[in-house]
Amino acid sequence: MRSVRTVWCVGAWVLVWAWACCGVCDGVALCAQRREISPCTCRREGVTLELECEKVSSYARVAAALQGRFPPQTDAALTITHSDVSDLAPLALLGLHINTLKLNYNNISDLNDLNFVGLERTEYLSLADNELTTVPRHVLRHMPNLKTLDLGRNRIKYLSSTDLKDLPLIHYLVLANNGLVALEKSSLPRDLRHLHLGYNQLTTLNGTLRHLKSLEWLFIRSNQLTSIENELPMIAINMAMIHASDNRLESLPKDLRNMPTIDSMYFDHNTIKSLNGALQKARNLKKLNLSFNKLKYLVADDFVEAENLEQLNLGYNQLQSLNGALKNLSQMSNLNLTHNEMSEFSLQEIKGFKRLQVADLSHNTIAVLNGHTENMVDIGTQVLELRLEFNKLQSLSGALMGLHGLFKLNISHNLMELISPDDLIGLDQLRVLDVSHNLITTLEETSKTYLPVLEELHASFNKIVMLDKDFHGLPVLCHADLSHNKIESVNYELVTNTTCLIHGVTGTLKIYLHDNPILCGDNFVHLNICMAQWHVKVYGECVNRRSPNIFSPTVVAPSLLNDIMPMGSGLIVSSKVNPGVKVIPLESHVNSKNKLFPGYDNIVGQIIPGKNGELPIIFYPPITLPPPTQSPSTKQQRSQQKIQNVAPEIPPKII
Structure with missing residues (x-):
């Protein structure tokens, strides 16, 4: 008896395998007849035939190409784009089971509902990129099983409470870029999961979202909303993302406290002035964009439970201080504070950040960088890239001492006059250092600091006048940009302790001295020849060489x-x-x-x-x-x- 069952099971599996193979083979064979269905194309996706017809002069040509070419009730996804379908006929006559229908870029302004009779099994309908001025309710009533409806980029100005009532199973609705000005109450189906109302002219959501308890994604960006307080779902246990950027919002809605499952929020390009505790319980929040607002301050408990936040963008605000608000964000990987008004920054603000890849503090007015002793910077604090360019720093004051894992440091466009040995102590992983566009007159102190893996040094546009043994603490340097300085002399011992290494192989140290006085002297050629023995190549040209026939000297008076x-x-x-x-x-x-x-x-x-x-x-x-x-x-x-x-x-x- 057991052997009989075994034989029966094996036989059943063989039949299933053979049926599947035949189905695939039939699909491949059907789609191989390219000329027979021209101007359409065909390809197989699982058990569904994807039929695409583009730039067709009439629907009659589509019908002639597809009708009777496939077995009855073959599952098909039909796409007709950039075509003239003014002669559209009943689609059911094609003899296909159309589960997906896309009629895009066809200049459709009106539809005959009779052409959609028999599409009860259709689950996806896209009429995007046409000229519709109203929701085609008379068409939708023939598709009771529709789950996705895309009406984006039409001219629909108003959504009534009856427009979508014949779609009880709809989950995904796109009404983006229509010029919508009003939503009637109860106009949205209750089981919506993804809703896209972006790029319209809505000034209010009119309470239409309050009953959407299954909502997961909400796109309302680029409207004219001034407030969404008491507009979000009262209960949204699955809410994962809200995209509300580019509106006129002045505050975050308090309803966010009741949505602990939110993963991503985008509220950039608004006029928000404070957080008002709206994010205190955002335990699962990972991405938050609040850039281009009017935030002036943060409160210490603004992110008290947002321990999983990984990406925080607070750039282009008016922040003067962080007030320790980030202290619990130990999972942070990307912190953007660019273009604010901070005049001072303490590394205490990022203490304990173990996964921080980029900390962008550029374009502030930071003149003081503190938190400089090793005891103040937790041993677990790591930053891969620190951006401090375009500030008002005159000195680092040893503030970076003990900052572990720093890979790239940018302090260009500041007021630095000197780099002291204490500034770079402990930066054993530093590979790129940018001190360009400062007031530095010498790099002598760098010879007293050991940076074992530094590969790139950018020090252009400073006031350096000579190079002596400045590279002695940079054993593997490969790129040194010292162009646009005032260098008149270079000691041959500059590079005697340096060997460029590229993946462990000796390379050439490239030194750029463009627009420096030394390039205008007769000894430059001799300099390059001598440097070559140390695998060093000097690049650049004299920019301000004076013609011998021009009388344009610089006069130095005795005083x-x-x-x-x-x-x-x-x-x-x-x-x-x-x-x-x-x-x-x-x-x-x-x-x-x-x-x-x-x-x-x-x-x-x-x-x-x-x-x-x-x-x-x-x-x-x-x-x-x-x-x-x-x-x-x-x-x-x-x-x-x-x-x-x-x-x-x-x-x-x-x-």
Whole structure:
């Protein structure tokens, strides 16, 4: 008996398998006859044939192509788009079981309900992107099993209480982008799960959502709503998302407290000024967008139970302080606070954040960054990327000490003058450092800090004048952008402790010095040759090279020189010595009443004698005067002879 049952079961499974295979084979065979159903196409999706007809001149051509081509009552999804269907005939005559019907982009303004008789089994209907001015109720009554209705992008201005009453099973309704101005009470079916009313002109929801206890997704963005207080479902145990951005809302509805299942909320581009405790019990909330509002402050318990919040966007508000409101958000991965009005920020605000990937504090007015001792930053706090660009920071004050896992740090466009060793201590995972567009004059302190995996250094648009051993604490640096500074000298020892590594393989350290004075000197080629032995390539070009025929010098007055250089044995005006630049003994310029530069023995630069006993002038950088138009006078000849009687050039130690 057991063997008989076994044989029967095996036989049954074989029949089922054979039937399934035949069904698939039949479907493939049916869809293979492309020419027979032209201008339509066919493909198989499971047990359903997907038939698509596009840019057809008349429905008669569609009927001729499809009618009688398939076995009776074959499950089909029929799509007719960008076509002329003004001659639409009864669809049931095609002999198909149409479970999905899409008539899009056909300029339909009216429909004959007789053409939809026999579509009782249809579950999906899309009449989107047409010219309908009313809901086609006379058509819908022939589709009692409809679950999805898409009427988006038509011209429907009003939804009455009877328009959808013949659709008891409707779950998904799209009325987006119609220019809707009013919803009549009780106009929405009670079992709706997804509702899209976005991109309309609604000023009120008129209580139409209060009874939608099964609602899961609500799209009401881009309307003219000023309040949705007492408008959301009274009971919504499955509510997962609310998209209400781009309205005129001034506050969050208190009904949100009764929706603990909400996963995502979008209230950006409104005029919300405070949260009023509406999110205190949002235990399952993961995504919250409140950007582009008018939030001025947060309260400490605004997110008291929102422990699962992962993405929070508070950018483009007027926040001056966070008041510890984020302290419970330990699961945060993306925190956006850009374009606010915070003048101070403490790392205490993100203490205990163990999964924070991006913290964006850019475009504020932050002048003070505190919470700088290791004890204040919890050992579990980790941030992969910290954005502090476009603030007013003059110093980091060691605030980042102990901030673990930092991968990328951007402090560009601030007022930084110096990077101290304490600023970068403990940032062992830092790979990208951007300090561009500041007032930094030296990177000397970076040589005292060890950043073992730093790969990119961006320090362009600063006031750096020389490079000495600045890279000695950057052993694997591969990219250094120092363009648009004032660098006149580079020590060859800059890169002796640095070897660019790309996936463990030695690469080339690329140093960008575009628009720096050093590129205008004759020693630049020699510099690049010497750097090559350390697998270093220097890039850039001289931008402000002066033509020898143009008289456009920078004049350095004696009074300024005393402020620039300390008193000593010599004064170096230019650290790069070009041909024609001479060393002028001080004794050759002694006035009967006072010395030219007291305390300096030699001057490197170009001296132009003064006229009529006046003090000579130093030009920096050196210039070439235009050729004289006539023979010089005896006095001028004596002056020129005096200039030529000088000491030899001084070869610089540092290039």
